[in-house]
Amino acid sequence: MIAIHNSPSGFHTRWENYCLQNNITYKTVNCYDSDIVSQLADCKALMWHHHQGNPCDLNIAKPILFALEHAGIKVFPDFHTNWHFDDKVGQKYLLEAINAPLVPTYVFVDKQKAIDWTKSTDFPKVFKLRGGAGSQNVKLAHTETEARKLIHQAFGRGFSNYDKWGSIRERYRKWRLGKTTTFGLLKGFIRLGISPPFAKVMGRESGYVYFQDFIPGNDHDIRVVVIGDKAFAIKRMVRKNDFRxxxxxxxxxxKELFDISTLKLSFELSEKLKTQCVAFDFVFEEGTPLLVEISYGFSPAGYEACPGYWDKSLAWHNGRFNPYGWMVDEIVKTQIG
Ligand SMILES: Nc1ncnc2c1ncn2[C@@H]1O[C@H](COP(=O)(O)OP(=O)(O)OP(=O)(O)O)[C@@H](O)[C@H]1O
Ligand SMILES: [Mg+2]
Known part of the structure; x- marks a missing residue:
C-alpha cells in the first residue's frame, strides 16, 4: 500500500484521484504526526509533495523522507530527486559534477575570496540566495560596487529569505495587471512588519554568497519537466522591464515553441541525475540552452494548459495527460518487497 501525505495543496489530491481511478490501494497519513513511522507500518511507499514555503515541511520533510528511504521504504521524492531541492548552492556542485551546461556559477564562503573575485570579473552578475522560488531571491548586481555591498551583507547581517520590499513591488505589479486582489496587495504591507512563517523557520542567509553570469537577451526562460521517460515544457515570458x-x-x-535539442538534453540530464521528477530552467546564449537551476516541485496550475508531451524517443503525444499519475506509476512499479 502507498501512503500519501494528507494535504490539499500541490500534487497530493491529484495523486489520490489517480489512485481512486485506477484502483491503487492507498491511505492518507499526516507526516507532521510524531508517530508517522508507525503509521506507515502497513505501507511500502510514501508520497509527499513538500514545499519550500511551508514551515513544517522545511523542518521535517527531507529528514523524514531520507530516513524512510534509508530504511528501505520507497519514497517520492527520493534522495536523488530531493536533496538539492531549493538549494541552488548544492545544485551548482551537482550540475558541475555531471558536466551539465550550467550558467557559470560562483559560490564563496570566504569573504576575501569573494571580494578579490569582484576585481577580476565583469558585470552585471545575477545574485541569488540558495533558496526561494518565483524569482523572489534573484536580482542583478549591476556593478562591482553593488556586488561588494551584497558581499558585505552576506558576511554581515545576512539576508532574510523574504524580501519584503521586493514582494511589495511584485504584488503592486500583479495588482496593476489585475492578477491579484487589493487584499493581496495589502498583505504585502502587513508583511512589512510580520515575516511569513517560512522565513522565520529558515532564519537569515549568511556566510556564503552566490553569483551567476548574467545571460543577456532572454525575453523568456524555458522550463522542461522530465518524469521518467516523459517530458513536457512551458515558456515563461520575463516581466516588463525585468530579466526574470x-x-x-x-x-x-x-509545442512549436520548444526546440527538440533542449528536450533531448533534458532527458539526458534527468538520466544522469537519476531523478524521479525534475524541472530544468533554461536560458539561451546564441540559441544554446544553459541551465539556471533545477527543482522537483512545481505548481500544477501552471501546467494544466500543456497540449501534450514528448516521450524519450522525442515523439510527441498530443492531448491532455496526467503527470501526477506518472509519479504514482513510478512508485507502484518500483515498490520494494
Ligand atoms: N544567469 C541568468 N541569466 C539570465 N537570466 C536569469 C539567470 N538566472 C535566472 N534568470 C532569470 O530569472 C528567473 C528566476 O531565476 P531562478 O530560476 O534561478 O529563480 P527561482 O526564484 O528559483 O525560480 P523558480 O520559481 O523557477 O524556482 C528565471 O526564470 C530567468 O528568467
Ligand atoms: Mg527557476
Missing part, C-alpha cells in the same frame, strides 16, 4: 521570468505569470504552451 519565473513567477511572472505569463506562460506559453505551444
Amino acid at each position: 521570468a519565473s513567477g511572472g505569470g505569463n506562460i506559453m504552451y505551444n
Whole structure:
C-alpha cells in the first residue's frame, strides 16, 4: 500500500484521484504526526509533495523522507530527486559534477575570496540566495560596487529569505495587471512588519554568497519537466522591464515553441541525475540552452494548459495527460518487497 501525505495543496489530491481511478490501494497519513513511522507500518511507499514555503515541511520533510528511504521504504521524492531541492548552492556542485551546461556559477564562503573575485570579473552578475522560488531571491548586481555591498551583507547581517520590499513591488505589479486582489496587495504591507512563517523557520542567509553570469537577451526562460521517460515544457515570458521570468505569470504552451535539442538534453540530464521528477530552467546564449537551476516541485496550475508531451524517443503525444499519475506509476512499479 502507498501512503500519501494528507494535504490539499500541490500534487497530493491529484495523486489520490489517480489512485481512486485506477484502483491503487492507498491511505492518507499526516507526516507532521510524531508517530508517522508507525503509521506507515502497513505501507511500502510514501508520497509527499513538500514545499519550500511551508514551515513544517522545511523542518521535517527531507529528514523524514531520507530516513524512510534509508530504511528501505520507497519514497517520492527520493534522495536523488530531493536533496538539492531549493538549494541552488548544492545544485551548482551537482550540475558541475555531471558536466551539465550550467550558467557559470560562483559560490564563496570566504569573504576575501569573494571580494578579490569582484576585481577580476565583469558585470552585471545575477545574485541569488540558495533558496526561494518565483524569482523572489534573484536580482542583478549591476556593478562591482553593488556586488561588494551584497558581499558585505552576506558576511554581515545576512539576508532574510523574504524580501519584503521586493514582494511589495511584485504584488503592486500583479495588482496593476489585475492578477491579484487589493487584499493581496495589502498583505504585502502587513508583511512589512510580520515575516511569513517560512522565513522565520529558515532564519537569515549568511556566510556564503552566490553569483551567476548574467545571460543577456532572454525575453523568456524555458522550463522542461522530465518524469521518467516523459517530458513536457512551458515558456515563461520575463516581466516588463525585468530579466526574470519565473513567477511572472505569463506562460506559453505551444509545442512549436520548444526546440527538440533542449528536450533531448533534458532527458539526458534527468538520466544522469537519476531523478524521479525534475524541472530544468533554461536560458539561451546564441540559441544554446544553459541551465539556471533545477527543482522537483512545481505548481500544477501552471501546467494544466500543456497540449501534450514528448516521450524519450522525442515523439510527441498530443492531448491532455496526467503527470501526477506518472509519479504514482513510478512508485507502484518500483515498490520494494
Ligand atoms: N544567469 C541568468 N541569466 C539570465 N537570466 C536569469 C539567470 N538566472 C535566472 N534568470 C532569470 O530569472 C528567473 C528566476 O531565476 P531562478 O530560476 O534561478 O529563480 P527561482 O526564484 O528559483 O525560480 P523558480 O520559481 O523557477 O524556482 C528565471 O526564470 C530567468 O528568467
Ligand atoms: Mg527557476
